[in-house]
Structures are given as C-alpha cells and as structure tokens.
Amino acid sequence: MKTDIIERNAPPTDDRRWKIVDATMKKHNYSPKSLIETLHAVQDAFGYIDDEALKYVSDSLHVPPSKAYGVTTFYNSFTMKPAGEHVILLCTGTACYVKGTDKILEYMKNEYDLEPGQTTADNKVSLLSARCVGACGLAPVMVLDGSVVGRLSVEDMQNKIREWINNG
Numbered sequence: 164m165k166t167d168i169i170e171r172n173a174p175p176t177d178d179r180r181w182k183i184v185d186a187t188m189k190k191h192n193y194s195p196k197s198l199i200e201t202l203h204a205v206q207d208a209f210g211y212i213d214d215e216a217l218k219y220v221s222d223s224l225h226v227p228p229s230k231a232y233g234v235t236t237f238y239n240s241f242t243m244k245p246a247g248e249h250v251i252l253l254c255t256g257t258a259c260y261v262k263g264t265d266k267i268l269e270y271m272k273n274e275y276d277l278e279p280g281q282t283t284a285d286n287k288v289s290l291l292s293a294r295c296v297g298a299c300g301l302a303p304v305m306v307l308d309g310s311v312v313g314r315l316s317v318e319d320m321q322n323k324i325r326e327w328i329n330n331g
C-alpha cells in the first residue's frame with residue numbers, strides 16, 4: 164500500500180503558540196480556504212501578524228503570500244506588527260482574565276495611557292492583547308518581546324512591566 168508523506172514546513176520559531184496555529188491548519192487539512200481562520204489563530208495567539216507569520220501560513224496553505232498579505236490588510240480585525248520597539252502582549256483569555264489580566268490592563272491605562280493596540284508616543288512600547296497564548300497553566304500570562312512571563316501576582320506583573328520599560 165502506498166502512503167503519501169506530505170512534508171510540512173517547520174514553524175518559524177519554537178514558540179509553542181505555533182502549535183495553536185498548526186492545529187487550526189491541520190483541522191482544515193491545510194486547505195487554502197482556511198486562510199482567514201488561520202490568520203485569526205495567529206492574531207489570537209500572538210496579538211499581531213508579522214511577515215514571518217504571513218510567510219509561514221501562506222507556504223503551509225499553499226496560497227500566494229500576496230493573498231495572505233491582502234487579506235490581513237483588508238480586514239480591520241487583523242493587526243500587522245505594531246510600531247513599538249518593544250511589545251507587551253497581555254493574554255486576556257478566560258484563565259488569565261480571572262487571575263488578574265483586567266487589573267494589568269487598568270494599570271497600563273492609568274500608568275502609561277496605553278490600551279491594547281496602542282503604542283507610546285515615543286514608539287518605545289506597544290501594548291497588545293491576545294485571546295490565549297497556549298500557556299493557561301501559567302496564568303496570568305504576559306509576553307514581553309516574545310518571552311512568556313507567568314504565574315506572577317498582579318503586583319509582581321506591574322513591577323515587571325515597570326522594570327522592563329525602564330530598562331528597555
């Protein structure tokens with residue numbers, strides 16, 4: 164019996180959030196028709212879609228990169244990579260929310276006048292939110308420039324952000 168072995172592209176990095184994206188593509192058998200749903204999975208897990216993600220998704224689903232780029236820029240619900248030099252991504256999924264993400268959001272608004280999707284006037288820091296970054300066991304979770312920080316009290320998280328922004 165002949166078995167078809169289909170080679171899949173490796174995710175751009177070993178960030179476990181790619182597993183969420185991969186699961187979405189796999190669920191749809193890597194159909195090009197799952198482009199929008201897959202881009203939503205990227206957005207929900209990373210908070211934005213960058214060139215690397217677009218390339219990975221378009222290669223994996225066999226759609227032209229121009230199409231993936233076109234869809235991403237057409238829909239308002241998608242965010243391209245933010246302008247800030249540093250990115251704070253807050254997970255607002257249920258597990259994280261009940262453990263205090265709402266308080267961190269409030270803190271960012273009061274302390275830095277930043278809401279998800281915004282960047283400080285000096286372009287130093289962008290704040291984003293994601294629906295679940297796939298690390299619920301570490302809730303509440305935030306991702307600082309790609310590094311996951313979790314299992315901290317709200318106060319610890321505030322200190323971490325303060326320290327990180329001041330040293331950034």
Ligand code: FES
Nearest residue numbers: 254256259298299
């Ligand atoms: S809900 Fe925050 S990591 Fe899953």
